[in-house]
Amino acid sequence: MNLKQVQTTCPYCGAGCQISFTVDTDANKIVEAVPADGRTNAGTLCLKGHYGWDYLNDPQILTKRLRKPMIRKGGKKSPLVEVSWDEAISYVAKRLTEIKEKYGPDAIMGTGSARGAGNEANYLMQKFMRACIGTNNVDHCARI
Amino acid sequence: MSMGIPEIEDSGCLLCFGYNGADSHPIVARRIVRGKQKGMKIICVDPRVTETARISDIHLQLKGGSNLALVNAIANVIWSEGLTDDAFIREHTKGYDEFIEVIKEYTPEYAEPITHVPAEEIRRAARLYATTKPAMILYGMGVCQFSQAVDVVKGLANLALMTGNFGGPAMGIGPVRGQNNVQGACDMGALPNSYPGYQNVTDPKSREKFEKAWGVSLPDKVGCPITHVPRRILHEKDESKRIHAYYIFGEDPAQSDPDLAEVREALDKCDFVVMQDIYMNKTGLYADVILPATGWGENEGVYTCADRGFQRIRKLVEPEGDLKPDWQIIAEISTAMGYPMEYKNTEEIWNELIDLCPSFQGATYEKMEKYGCVQWPCRDKSMEDKGTPYLHKDGKFATADQKALFYGTQWHPPLEKENEQYPMTLSTVREVGHYSVRTMTGNCRTLRNLEDEPGWVQMNTEDCRRLGLKKGELVKILSKRGYCITRCLPTDRVTPGATYMTYQWWIGACNELTIAELDPVSNTPEYKYCACRVEKIEDQEWAERHVQELYEDIRAQMGIHTGKGAKA
Numbered sequence: 001m002n003l004k005q006v007q008t009t010c011p012y013c014g015a016g017c018q019i020s021f022t023v024d025t026d027a028n029k030i031v032e033a034v035p036a037d038g039r040t041n042a043g044t045l046c047l048k049g050h051y052g053w054d055y056l057n058d059p060q061i062l063t064k065r066l067r068k069p070m071i072r073k074g075g076k077k078s079p080l081v082e083v084s085w086d087e088a089i090s091y092v093a094k095r096l097t098e099i100k101e102k103y104g105p106d107a108i109m110g111t112g113s114a115r116g117a118g119n120e121a122n123y124l125m126q127k128f129m130r131a132c133i134g135t136n137n138v139d140h141c142a143r144i
Numbered sequence: 145m146s147m148g149i150p151e152i153e154d155s156g157c158l159l160c161f162g163y164n165g166a167d168s169h170p171i172v173a174r175r176i177v178r179g180k181q182k183g184m185k186i187i188c189v190d191p192r193v194t195e196t197a198r199i200s201d202i203h204l205q206l207k208g209g210s211n212l213a214l215v216n217a218i219a220n221v222i223w224s225e226g227l228t229d230d231a232f233i234r235e236h237t238k239g240y241d242e243f244i245e246v247i248k249e250y251t252p253e254y255a256e257p258i259t260h261v262p263a264e265e266i267r268r269a270a271r272l273y274a275t276t277k278p279a280m281i282l283y284g285m286g287v288c289q290f291s292q293a294v295d296v297v298k299g300l301a302n303l304a305l306m307t308g309n310f311g312g313p314a315m316g317i318g319p320v321r322g323q324n325n326v327q328g329a330c331d332m333g334a335l336p337n338s339y340p341g342y343q344n345v346t347d348p349k350s351r352e353k354f355e356k357a358w359g360v361s362l363p364d365k366v367g368c369p370i371t372h373v374p375r376r377i378l379h380e381k382d383e384s385k386r387i388h389a390y391y392i393f394g395e396d397p398a399q400s401d402p403d404l405a406e407v408r409e410a411l412d413k414c415d416f417v418v419m420q421d422i423y424m425n426k427t428g429l430y431a432d433v434i435l436p437a438t439g440w441g442e443n444e445g446v447y448t449c450a451d452r453g454f455q456r457i458r459k460l461v462e463p464e465g466d467l468k469p470d471w472q473i474i475a476e477i478s479t480a481m482g483y484p485m486e487y488k489n490t491e492e493i494w495n496e497l498i499d500l501c502p503s504f505q506g507a508t509y510e511k512m513e514k515y516g517c518v519q520w521p522c523r524d525k526s527m528e529d530k531g532t533p534y535l536h537k538d539g540k541f542a543t544a545d546q547k548a549l550f551y552g553t554q555w556h557p558p559l560e561k562e563n564e565q566y567p568m569t570l571s572t573v574r575e576v577g578h579y580s581v582r583t584m585t586g587n588c589r590t591l592r593n594l595e596d597e598p599g600w601v602q603m604n605t606e607d608c609r610r611l612g613l614k615k616g617e618l619v620k621i622l623s624k625r626g627y628c629i630t631r632c633l634p635t636d637r638v639t640p641g642a643t644y645m646t647y648q649w650w651i652g653a654c655n656e657l658t659i660a661e662l663d664p665v666s667n668t669p670e671y672k673y674c675a676c677r678v679e680k681i682e683d684q685e686w687a688e689r690h691v692q693e694l695y696e697d698i699r700a701q702m703g704i705h706t707g708k709g710a711k712a
Binding site for chain 2: 108
């Protein structure tokens, strides 16, 4: 068993706690999570910090983990069909371009995410909406 | 937050306003407990007896929706009893006299019938806050999720200004941001009015700078806030303003937003809905395209915690399946639409953005590796600039003349009041073991075992007796907009007439009831106040079966096969 130690920031709430993980790299599984000595958490964690990483094991409890791009090929309410990334990306690009040409850039709304994605993805999302689509219609779930 | 989280425990007095740290941020709440142990005085303002209220010196158990009346009354006492820091007001602020004109009438006796807090208690709290140094204010969604929210934030800042509680450690005012990276999403300009680093889209100089960096001309109008989207899809007459495409990334508006019936109708009527996420969710049922992203633990990046701290997130395991990191999906769509975005990794993106944001420019990956956390502003790339633990040092504010501005505003009541048909009120609150819409925590075995569908409605024991409700009994709760089924939790931590629910349950979905009225400035919904009614369900056996069937049906829609009774 090959083990590695990785320290990262907890994905729950704005406290920014640091967690130290032991990962079995052969099995690609987390073995243990213990509090690290972060600036804000100083060696403590709450229950979400201790147990909140199990979703990475995909225990199939509540909802299905998304594993493949999907399109409703028969329009609204038709079933989702698995497609390749190439097809998904070019389909999204084509539909957004059509809507932009027909109604203008302000007919498109995009969101950032205050959750797992991280700052870099949020930066790119607002850059995409502003520079590529041409609208300031970008916001995120800060208000909920 | 103007202060750092570790400073909380070193304050002399904490005014904890509409903030229930024990449920929303247990590790921040720990600092409050440690402060108490070190002798910090605590004033808790909350309609519920929260854990902070239990250890407080003074608990002002106000009526929901009366925040600004109470804040103005506290200011009134500080002013009328001469407890102000006159030197600070003179040297570091503007607009004091106009502010006093507004709060003059808010005597404690005037506020008492509005807030349901005895005048003498308001006086005691005001005196304790104003005469203990340093004093700190923390606030949460109990301030922000009202149709009068920004006025209350300014009202709290007024208290800190008039008592000179800015400019040093363990003082100031702190919104403790709820979601892990809500500070970061704001920092990055995922906002309709600002570019990254809080540079305004309507300011020609900022726009010019980003136009030059990104090589395109940029729109000068403020964009659409997220809470306007349902109406912009359903009711907008002007075709150029109507939303026809909605690219939803890492959110589940069909669960988390107010008035879910309206949200569902909007998603259904929107021409093109893209969902980019890690788990199937309610919004996915309306998406035309689903793009599967890597989740936390499977990718790299930076989060900003509530006190402006940039910290790294790191990959723990390799993602399984045909997944891409969020940033890569966005870059590929942009490239396919003719605006190429090419980055090798998150650090390249980070280096581009910090060079466009003076307050973040010094916060390199190298520094985050070395120091663990870098709090912005961090302006210089040299390793000596380790960031800024607290803001407004020496009373210098981020305005042109470095002076802070007082803003006085009048209190107004919440928009939907109790009435004969809906005689009680509903406020949404947080669940300690679950996060947001729970697609992550609900898929963690230990956390799921702690609390599951259909959640609880917290009600005063007197109300429960009147309605003949026992603990654990399934009840129906209704508003003008919809209804749901949940379990009754009798508790004297809440006052008669008020009810409280958490928002992550599918069956006990309180957002079927909530109202989409917004604060005019922040556009935050009034999640903390709407009129409702609780009804007893006579046939509990049927209700239990019904809840079970609903749960299995929704899980089947989410792609989980639950065995008996579940649809294929």
